Amino acid sequence: MSRVDGKGIALLLDLDDCNGCFSCEAACRETHRYPYDEDWMRCERREPFLVDGVLRQYHLVAPVLDKCAACYADNPNPLCVSGCPTRALKIGSLADMVKEAEGRHCSIFTA
Ligand code: SF4
Numbered sequence: 676m677s678r679v680d681g682k683g684i685a686l687l688l689d690l691d692d693c694n695g696c697f698s699c700e701a702a703c704r705e706t707h708r709y710p711y712d713e714d715w716m717r718c719e720r721r722e723p724f725l726v727d728g729v730l731r732q733y734h735l736v737a738p739v740l741d742k743c744a745a746c747y748a749d750n751p752n753p754l755c756v757s758g759c760p761t762r763a764l765k766i767g768s769l770a771d772m773v774k775e776a777e778g779r780h781c782s783i784f785t786a
C-alpha cells in the first residue's frame with residue numbers, strides 16, 4: 676500500500692549521481708543471499724534518456740519496500756547505501772527523503 680503521510684520508509688536514488696556501477700545490486704544480494712532467480716535490488720542499463728538536457732542511462736528497480744523496511748530496521752546503514760561509491764542511494768523516512776531530493780533529480784521508492 677502506498678503512503679502519503681510521510682511516515683513510510685523510502686529509498687532514494689539520486690539520478691544526478693548514480694553512475695550505474697551495480698554495487699547496490701551486489702550489496703543487496705550479498706546481504707540477503709537470495710537465489711539468482713529472484714530480483715530484489717536491480718540496476719538496469721537503459722537506452723540513454725535526457726533529464727533537463729543531461730544524459731542519463733541507469734535505472735534502479737528497488738525491492739518490494741517491506742524488504743527494505745525490515746533491512747533498515749536491522750541496520751540503518753545497509754550495505755547498498757554504505758557501499759554506493761557516489762552516495763547516490765539513501766534510505767530513511769519518506770519525509771526525510773523528500774527533503775533530500777529537493778533541487779535534485781531523484782527517484783523515490785516508497786512502502
Ligand atoms: S551503487 Fe550507487 S552509483 Fe552504483 S548503481 Fe547503485 S545507486 Fe548507482
Ligand code: SF4
Nearest residue numbers: 703716743746753755
Ligand atoms: S535496503 Fe536492504 S533490502 Fe533494500 S535494497 Fe538495500 S540491501 Fe536490499
